[in-house]
Amino acid sequence: MKPEDFDYVAQMLKTRSGLVLTKDKSYLLESRLMPVARKRGFKGLDDLVAQLRRRDEALAADVTEAMTTNESFFFRDMKPFEQFRDVVLPNLIKTRAAKKSFRIWCAAASSGQEPYSLAIILKEASARLQGWRTEIVGTDISREILQKARAGLYSQFEVQRGLPIQLMVKYFKKKEDQWEIDPALRAMVQYKEWNLLQDLRGLGQFDVIFCRNVLIYFDQPTKSMVLDNMSKQLADDGVLYLGGAETVLGISDKFKPIPGQRGVYAVNKPGAPANGASLGVAAV
Incomplete structure (x- = not known):
């Protein structure tokens, strides 16, 4: 060229x-x-x-x-999902008890493995979430990859990559040469075509944002703009998950690292709980 x-x-x-x-x-x-x-x-x-x-x-x-890079797999890197399951989710249940609802955003959701991993966690906790309204929104710039996410069909390789066998058997059904996710799980995720460079206000407010392994493809001014815009869509006591190799340090002052929690960030603005304490993610 x-x-x-x-x-x-x-x-x-x-x-x-x-x-x-x-x-x-x-x-x-x-x-x-x-x-x-x-x-x-x-x-x-x-x-x-x-x-x-x-x-x-x-x-x-x-x-x-x-x-567009569409690398994704179920429970990628595992630790963020364990941290969400064991720390953030119990505290969402506690702090949102009055309204019995919360919203999660998976930015750059790719072919759906990340939002479906979160849906599985919520499904496994269904006894504690009876009567709750939970929403997972997955967005991506790629219309084609969102079609795959909505279909919920994965190859043998894709379901074996990161997905524990007991969960695969429980939530997936063989369909010819592919595996189809449980329709109830598929219904838990709403997919939207969205560019992170666009105005994010149309997505509404969220309690948790997963934006993992996305910012590494942007230059510093673009990273700063995206993070600043995300901070406006996150609850004051909300939590942002970035990839293990990503950081807000030196890029945006709208978030602050949560001590002892790699890749997890709290909103940094007046009146926001210190270190995301109300979601229970302060250092332990």
Whole structure:
């Protein structure tokens, strides 16, 4: 790919999705865009970029979709899910007892394994949640990957990756060469196409936000903007989960690390409980 074409596509991707591509990733760009070029009937990437320069919105959407990273698996890294199950959920039940409801947002939900993992945790706690209204919202920029998430169909490899066998047998049913998640679990998650660079107010307020392994693809100003916007959608005593390699330090002053809880952050604003104490996630 010509350097000027790479620069054009990289800038377009950053504007549309926040994704930052350095020149050493040109091989990645080329490998992911060649299938798009073939599908569209272009002779090569030169023709594809030429069409992009004509402001072809449908092609730009296809290119953005092709470059979206959709790596996900059930109970990824496990510890955040154990922490949610053992610490945050019991305290949500305690602090939200009056209204008997709470909302969870999985940003960049990909093919659905993260929100369905949380749905399984809530289902396992159903005896304690009788009469409660719980909502899990999964968002992603990719329309195609959201279709897969909504379908709740996974390959043998996907269900074996991170999903304990007892939970697989309990909540999945074999359907030809795939595994289908229990319809009751699928109904617990609402999926929406949403760009994290957009205004987030349309999503409403949340008690817990999972935004794991997403910010690593953004530059610092974009990370700061996304975190600042998320802080406005999170309850004052809410909890934000980031990936193990991600941090808010030096990026945003709207969140603060919770001592002793790696990757878990509390809202940092006047009147907010210290260290997320009301959700019971202060250092133990």
